[in-house]
Amino acid sequence: MAVNNELFKGTLQTIILNLLSENERMYGYEITQKVKSITQGELLLKEGALYPALHKLEAEGLLETTTEVVENRLRKYYSLSNDGEKEVVNKLREAKDFIAQLQLLLNLKPSF
Amino acid sequence: MAVNNELFKGTLQTIILNLLSENERMYGYEITQKVKSITQGELLLKEGALYPALHKLEAEGLLETTTEVVENRLRKYYSLSNDGEKEVVNKLREAKDFIAQLQLLLNLKPSF
DNA sequence: TTATATACATAAATTTCTTATGTATATAAA
DNA sequence: TTTATATACATAAGAAATTTATGTATATAA
Numbered sequence: 664m665a666v667n668n669e670l671f672k673g674t675l676q677t678i679i680l681n682l683l684s685e686n687e688r689m690y691g692y693e694i695t696q697k698v699k700s701i702t703q704g705e706l707l708l709k710e711g712a713l714y715p716a717l718h719k720l721e722a723e724g725l726l727e728t729t730t731e732v733v734e735n736r737l738r739k740y741y742s743l744s745n746d747g748e749k750e751v752v753n754k755l756r757e758a759k760d761f762i763a764q765l766q767l768l769l770n771l772k773p774s775f
Numbered sequence: 776m777a778v779n780n781e782l783f784k785g786t787l788q789t790i791i792l793n794l795l796s797e798n799e800r801m802y803g804y805e806i807t808q809k810v811k812s813i814t815q816g817e818l819l820l821k822e823g824a825l826y827p828a829l830h831k832l833e834a835e836g837l838l839e840t841t842t843e844v845v846e847n848r849l850r851k852y853y854s855l856s857n858d859g860e861k862e863v864v865n866k867l868r869e870a871k872d873f874i875a876q877l878q879l880l881l882n883l884k885p886s887f
Numbered sequence: 888t889t890a891t892a893t894a895c896a897t898a899a900a901t902t903t904c905t906t907a908t909g910t911a912t913a914t915a916a917a
Numbered sequence: 918t919t920t921a922t923a924t925a926c927a928t929a930a931g932a933a934a935t936t937t938a939t940g941t942a943t944a945t946a947a
Contacts (some may be wrong), residue, residue, distance in 0.1 A: 665870075666869065666872050666873055666876055667785075667869040667873065668850075668904085668905085669785040669800070669871040669904090669933090669934090670785045670786060670870065671785070671873070671877070671904095672784040672902095672903060672904065672933090672934075673779075673781040673782045673784045673785075673902095673903075674782060674877060675903085675904085677881065678880050678881065679822065681880070681882065682879050682880075685882065690800075690925080690926095691925070691926070691927095692923095692924060692925050693925095693928080697923095698880065698901085701879055701880055702876050702879065702880065705872070705876060706876055709904075709905065709906085710839075710906075710925090710927080711904075711905060711906070711907085711927090711928080711929095712903075712904055714904090714926070714927060714928080715903090715904090715927090715928080716904095718927090721839065730904085732823050733925095734911060734913080734924090735911095735913080736911080736912060736925055736926090737911090737925065737926065738924095738925070738926090739925085739926070746833045748938080755881060755883070756880055757778065757779040757782065758782065758877070758883070760779075760782070760817070760882060761778055761779065761782040762874055762877065762878065762883070764778055764814050764817060764818055765786060765870070765874065766792050766874065767813055767814065768793070768810065768813055768814065768818075768930065769789065769793050769867060769870055770793065771867070771870070771871060771874070772856065780935085780936085781902090781903095781935090783900090783935095784903080784933095784934060785933095786933065787935085787936075788932080802894080802895095803894070803895070803896095804892095804893060804894050804895080805894095808893095821935075821936065821937085822894090822895080822896080823896090823897080823898095823935070823937070823938085824934075824935055826895070826896060826897080827896090827897080827934085828934085828935095829933090830896090845894095845934060846893090846943085846944080847942095847944080848893065848894055848895090848942080848943060848944085849894065849942090849944060850894070850895090851893065851894085851895070872931075876909095
């Protein structure tokens with residue numbers, strides 16, 4: 664039932680940035696659960712992929728973090744920086760182009 | 776002008792199989808040119824990606840080859856095997872699912 | 888004679904992701 | 918009570934796909 668994860672390679676940064684553009688701030692575990700619920704369990708975002716990706720986006724200055732302790736557990740909240748706000752626009756345009764080109768190449772009509 | 780090639784990671788096998796399901800037989804260089812023309816130069820399929828991918832699909836029994844010399848140059852024609860004919864159906868369904876899920880995750884409407 | 892196009896191929900390096908492992912708290916189930 | 922599951926972070930080793938670079942060879946246009 665799960666989708667072919669292989670195909671999502673390269674889309675993770677865009678997915679993260681887009682979720683943060685819609686949600687103000689989110690913590691890592693929350694992102695994994697959000698992806699799971701949006702895709703109805705079809706795409707499972709692995710921790711080994713997510714956390715390094717978050718760290719990389721932070722290192723590039725696209726994300727900012729604040730740490731809180733909630734119910735005796737650590738939470739590291741991520742939000743978009745100013746650069747992140749700009750970059751998410753680019754990434755979404757790239758994703759749209761990508762989908763359009765892929766549909767052309769695979770002779771797939773857009774799903775009405 | 777070129778698309779973000781990063782996003783096409785994982786889609787190469789599907790693209791190759793689909794082109795061969797539409798064209799009976801093609802040779803490697805022809806595939807690179809076909810991808811270029813379909814995407815109007817936005818996606819450039821590198822030889823270092825294409826040839827290993829073709830060899831892998833052949834090793835898996837999804838493609839068959841015949842070699843010809845045309846205008847004093849070697850051409851290696853690829854065509855779908857019976858298994859390849861079946862697999863292209865699966866790959867295209869996976870690609871459709873992938874696009875649908877990605878549009879959900881990125882909150883993108885299908886492009887009418 | 889130089890660059891470009893055609894046509895194949897592979898090796899090294901890079902990037903991204905999976906799998907596995909580790910720490911730690913809380914709670915539900917057996 | 919101890920086992921499994923959920924929450925919450927993190928990183929290391931390995932696998933896989935791709936980019937970049939390089940190589941061979943012929944034909945043609947500049």
